[in-house]
Each structure stands twice: as structure tokens, then as C-alpha cells.
Amino acid sequence: MAHLKIGIIGSGSMGSTLARHLTRLDHRVMLSNARGPESLKSLTDEIGATPVSVAEAARAGDIVILAIPTKAIPILPAGMFSNLREGVIVVDIGNYHPELRDGRIEAIDRGLLDSQWVAQQIGRPVIKVFNNIFAQSLLEKGTPKGTPGRIALSVCGDATDAKATVLHLVDDLGFDPVDAGTLDDSWRQQPGTPAYCRDLDAASLRRALTEADRSRISAYRREQEARIRRSMRAEDRPASN
Known part of the structure; x- marks a missing residue:
């Protein structure tokens, strides 16, 4: 793939891992967070990315990756996406965690999918990917x-064209790309579903996507949040001898 200009909004584990890999592939990566470019200088010097403001990351050029909590989407700078040229691809890698992190978002609780809500908030279509792999596996x-x-x-x-570009990028990053359908199909890879964070090969992932039950979206999410809570409690326990 031709070298791309890629802006990443969010420098947590997923955002920084993507920045690391994408610079290794010789893409021009501009990394941002809410704390400002100076807070990123050590990381960007190490991996070869450019520290920028959130607004500058959105204007990076070819792809903008949203690697922030769902609750942070509405507080992005107003109008940040309104002047982007037509061909810019916006990628949403986030997941809605109402109890653990994001608080309740009524529209999603009523049935709107995570990324459909994100697309409405920013006024741009989005591609959904990287939300169903742990940062360590991605790294x-x-x-x-x-x-x-x-x-x-x-x-x-x-x-179609935007999705084709992202599928190619997934392949370049070292993973088999699977076209899982339209944004209305993205619930199949949301938290707790059979396709969520299981490091499956392509055939197994396709089966897992088809096994998901749309009527269980809320239940999948609750069950996944419960698993995360149990994992966090286990990590907090003192080691036994």
C-alpha cells in the first residue's frame, strides 16, 4: 500500500500500538491526545511518529483513527470533521462500556450500534475495526x-472503497482481513460476542460472526463487563506463596 498520512486521536494502549506499527510500515503518523503534543514527545521520538493536537490529527490527510473512549467522542472539538475532504477515512476502534467507563448513552441503550452513534456524533461515516482484539495481541x-x-x-x-483500504491495512499489519459487512453488521464484533477478542483465524472468525445473536447485544456487553471486573479484582489480589 502507498504510504499514507494517518492521524490517531488517542494515545492509550491501542492508539500507541497502532502508531508504533504504522510508522514501522513507513506511513506518516500523527499522534494526539487530550493532554497535548508535549505529553507525547518521548513516545513519538521513540517510534518515529509526529506529536500533534487533536485537531491536527483529524486533518492528517488520508485516515483518521478514533482510539478514545466512547464518552469522549462528543467532547471532541466542535466541527473538527466538518471540513475534511470527501475521501478521508475515519476509523472507529472503540467499544461502549457503560458500567466500567462511559456512563449510560441513551441512544445506544435503545439499540443504536456503537459505531452508528459515533458516526452520528461526528457527522461522518466510519469504518469499524480493531475493537475486537486486545492491545497486547495487536502488538x-x-x-x-x-x-x-x-x-x-x-x-x-x-x-466500499474505504473498507477496501482498511482491509489492506489490516493485512499489512500482520492479520488476515475479513470483510464482515456494513456498519449495521458491526454488532457482531462488539464486546462479549463470540468474535470478540478471541484471536481467531479467518475461518473461525467468520463462524463466530455468524453465531452472534442480535437480541443479546446488551447481554453480551453485561457479561463482558462482568468478566473485566473479575479480571480486575484478580489482578488486585496479593500473590499467594
């Missing part, structure tokens, strides 16, 4: 194309 488990058991990542979106 360490990419492999060359054709590797047996290569982990697959599903991609959802309505714009």
Missing part, C-alpha cells in the same frame, strides 16, 4: 500473510 501477534493460524480481524463499513 505481538501479527504474522506474515500465509502463516498457518494467522489471527484475523473483521472490518465493517458502508463505503
Whole structure:
């Protein structure tokens, strides 16, 4: 793939991991967070990205990646996406966690999908990807194309050309790309579903996507949040001898 200009909004574990890999692929990466460019200088010097403001990341050029909590979407600078040129691809990698992090968002609780809500908030179509892989797996488990058991990542979106670009990018990052349909299909890879964060190969991921039950979206999310809570409590326990 030709070298792209990619802005990343959010420098947490997922945003920084994507920045690290994308600069390694010789894309021009502009990384931002709410604390400002100076807070990123050490990381960007290490990986070869450019520290910028959130607004500058949105104007990066070819792709903008939203790597922030769902609750932070409405507080992005007003009008930040309104003047982007037509071909800019916006990628949403987030997940809605109402009890653990985001608070209740009524529209999503009533049935609007996470990324459909994000697209409404920013006034731009989005591509959904990277929300169903843990940062550690994204950092360490990419492999060359054709590797047996290569982990697959599903991609959802309505714009065919934009989705094709992202599918290619997933492949370059070391994962088998799976076209999982339109944005209306993105619920199949939301938290707690059979396709969520299981490091599946392409055939297994496709099966997992078809096994998901749309009537259980809220239940999947509750069950996943309960698993996260149990994991957090276990990490807080003192080690036994």
C-alpha cells in the first residue's frame, strides 16, 4: 500500500500500538491526545511518529483513527470533521462500556450500534475495526500473510472503497482481513460476542460472526463487563506463596 498520512486521536494502549506499527510500515503518523503534543514527545521520538493536537490529527490527510473512549467522542472539538475532504477515512476502534467507563448513552441503550452513534456524533461515516482484539495481541501477534493460524480481524463499513483500504491495512499489519459487512453488521464484533477478542483465524472468525445473536447485544456487553471486573479484582489480589 502507498504510504499514507494517518492521524490517531488517542494515545492509550491501542492508539500507541497502532502508531508504533504504522510508522514501522513507513506511513506518516500523527499522534494526539487530550493532554497535548508535549505529553507525547518521548513516545513519538521513540517510534518515529509526529506529536500533534487533536485537531491536527483529524486533518492528517488520508485516515483518521478514533482510539478514545466512547464518552469522549462528543467532547471532541466542535466541527473538527466538518471540513475534511470527501475521501478521508475515519476509523472507529472503540467499544461502549457503560458500567466500567462511559456512563449510560441513551441512544445506544435503545439499540443504536456503537459505531452508528459515533458516526452520528461526528457527522461522518466510519469504518469499524480493531475493537475486537486486545492491545497486547495487536502488538505481538501479527504474522506474515500465509502463516498457518494467522489471527484475523473483521472490518465493517458502508463505503466500499474505504473498507477496501482498511482491509489492506489490516493485512499489512500482520492479520488476515475479513470483510464482515456494513456498519449495521458491526454488532457482531462488539464486546462479549463470540468474535470478540478471541484471536481467531479467518475461518473461525467468520463462524463466530455468524453465531452472534442480535437480541443479546446488551447481554453480551453485561457479561463482558462482568468478566473485566473479575479480571480486575484478580489482578488486585496479593500473590499467594
